[in-house]
Amino acid sequence: GDALALQRLISNVVINAGQAMPLGGALQVVLDSHQVVDLLRTQARDLHPGRYLRVTVRDTGNGMDERTLGRIFERGFTTRPGGSGLGLSGALDTLERHGGGIIVNSWPGTGTEANIYLPWSE
Numbered sequence: 792g793d794a795l796a797l798q799r800l801i802s803n804v805v806i807n808a809g810q811a812m813p814l815g816g817a818l819q820v821v822l823d824s825h826q827v828v829d830l831l832r833t834q835a836r837d838l839h840p841g842r843y844l845r846v847t848v849r850d851t852g853n854g855m856d857e858r859t860l861g862r863i864f865e866r867g868f869t870t871r872p873g874g875s876g877l878g879l880s881g882a883l884d885t886l887e888r889h890g891g892g893i894i895v896n897s898w899p900g901t902g903t904e905a906n907i908y909l910p911w912s913e
Contacts, residue, residue: 792889792909800885804848804905807879810871811852811903821847824911831892838892842911849904855897863895 801820808818825845831838855863855870862868866880886893890910897903 792912793885796885797889797909800882800907801846801848803879803882804846804907808848808850808852808903808905811850811854813853816851816902817849818851819847819849821845821849823847825908827908831894838908843891843908844911846907846909847904848907849902851902854899854901854903856899860895860897 805818805820812818823845825843827838827840827843829840859870863879864883868880883893886907886909891908893908894906895903
């Protein structure tokens with residue numbers, strides 16, 4: 792894969808998580824191997840059965856409602872004043888070029904969890 796693009800992808804997700812906690816909180820990044828058994832529908836695309844590297848980014852920030860969550864990958868969409876809205880749409884482009892996907896869950900007032908899936912490579 793494109794190492795620089797993947798670095799930007801992870802950085803954008805981590806930066807967004809940090810910005811969602813203006814008063815502080817906890818940020819966790821976990822890497823693991825994950826086996827997708829059935830076709831998994833994600834916000835990005837379908838993940839086909841197989842082994843993936845999963846990068847999970849969790850925060851205890853503001854969280855998002857369903858309406859906001861449904862728009863996070865739109866080009867130009869941002870919830871922050873002065874933000875460009877290019878971070879997550881660019882992350883999605885990178886994932887699609889690498890055959891991966893993403894699942895984002897969020898709970899208003901509690902936090903957000905992004906699970907990034909990249910095809911496993913030996």
